[in-house]
Amino acid sequence: MHLSGHRTGNGRHSRKGVIAMALLAKLSLVAGFLFLANFGMGYIGAGAWVAAFHGLILAAIAIVLLWGFLSRIGLGGKGTHGASDRGIGIVLHRAAGYDWLARVLTLGREGRFREHMLRMAKLRPGEAVLDVACGTGTLAIAAKRLVGSDGGVTGVDASAEMIERARAKAKRSGLDLTFVNGTAQKLPFKDARFDIVIGTLMLHHLSKPVRSAFVREAARVLKPTGRLLLIDFGRPVRKSRLPRFHRHGHVDMNGIASLLTESGFKVGDIGAVGTKDLNYVRATTDKVRSA
Structure with a gap:
């Protein structure tokens, strides 16, 4: 059975929880600052810039998560296509x-x-x-x-x-x-x-x-x-x-x-x-x- 790309135990669940909390926090910040950008009167300029900054961070987190997902299914990045030993070529398993x-x-x-x-x-x-x-x-x-x-x-x-x-x-x-x-x-x-x-x-x-x-x-x-x-x-x-x-x-x-x-x-x-x-x-x- 091919098991590459899988992890078990509490570490995996803990890591997923942290990632989920980080995403939720970023989404909340972006939503809040977008609200300020539209309705914050004197804070319009600051709200827009801060929202853009957090939006970029959120996008970076999403890219990292997507890259990790593609790696787990055998399609992400160089050398992560799947098994390539025993001279049979690259094999996709997911x-x-x-x-x-x-x-x-x-x-x-x-x-x-x-x-x-x-x-x-x-x-x-x-x-x-x-x-x-x-x-x-x-x-x-x-x-x-x-x-x-x-x-x-x-x-x-x-x-x-x-x-x-x-x-x-x-x-x-x-x-x-x-x-x-x-x-x-x-x-x-x-x-x-x-x-x-x-x-x-x-x-x-x-x-x-x-x-x-x-x-x-x-x-x-x-x-x-x-x-x-x-x-x-x-x-x-x-x-x-x-x-x-x-x-x-x-x-x-x-x-x-x-x-x-x-x-x-x-x-x-x-x-x-x-x-x-x-x-x-x-x-x-x-x-x-x-x-």
């Missing part, structure tokens, strides 16, 4: 927190965001799809709706907690999907099983050796002329000075294309997805020609 953050970052439109990425996969009814590093299954569920009852969708993720939540979401959706606990570099599937392998927002969690192993595994589980779609963050066009809570890495898709070519894939096209600094590369196994 499934509920992951879904919450996804809703926030996509302004409640995660389903639409995933469907936008799926359009690049050009799924057809009846196809067998593998979603690698599937997380809590949102993209896999959307893929199942596209391939229909004659098609099959399998999701694989290194986090057992993510898989458990994905299964629950699939059950609620009334769709028949398969979710398996496993790693990208050692896919637990037979050879030539899938028509397409999809990997979205997962390459930046893998080291270069693990990426190479994943590409070889993707080629193995794909059918002849099977397709591979990879989507991940490229470098942003404009550099922001604002702090970023989720410091994801960046992936050079041209470098990934070279890796695919070296591994026997035939690269189709590379480009921008058109949202959130995402880039893609599409390729086919080209097994028939190489045979």
Whole structure:
């Protein structure tokens, strides 16, 4: 059981109580000084400045609390993504927190965001799809709706907690999907099983050796002329000075294309997805020609 980010005992409850009291005190001060700013006659100027000062302190406290929350769910700051030992890459474990953050970052439109990425996969009814590093299954569920009852969708993720939540979401959706606990570099599937392998927002969690192993595994589980779609963050066009809570890495898709070519894939096209600094590369196994 993964226990990082959790604390027990009286210290935790005491700390929470102190934080709650501090927030309550700050909110009371801000409310009081805002009242003075509007109705305090001679104290208007002083009230406004003091309210602004306490407002800044309150904002700082909120940022610290949010940062701590993101760290606990495995998404905050550098090095807090989750387990990265044993050479399996970075693993996110806080499934509920992951879904919450996804809703926030996509302004409640995660389903639409995933469907936008799926359009690049050009799924057809009846196809067998593998979603690698599937997380809590949102993209896999959307893929199942596209391939229909004659098609099959399998999701694989290194986090057992993510898989458990994905299964629950699939059950609620009334769709028949398969979710398996496993790693990208050692896919637990037979050879030539899938028509397409999809990997979205997962390459930046893998080291270069693990990426190479994943590409070889993707080629193995794909059918002849099977397709591979990879989507991940490229470098942003404009550099922001604002702090970023989720410091994801960046992936050079041209470098990934070279890796695919070296591994026997035939690269189709590379480009921008058109949202959130995402880039893609599409390729086919080209097994028939190489045979």
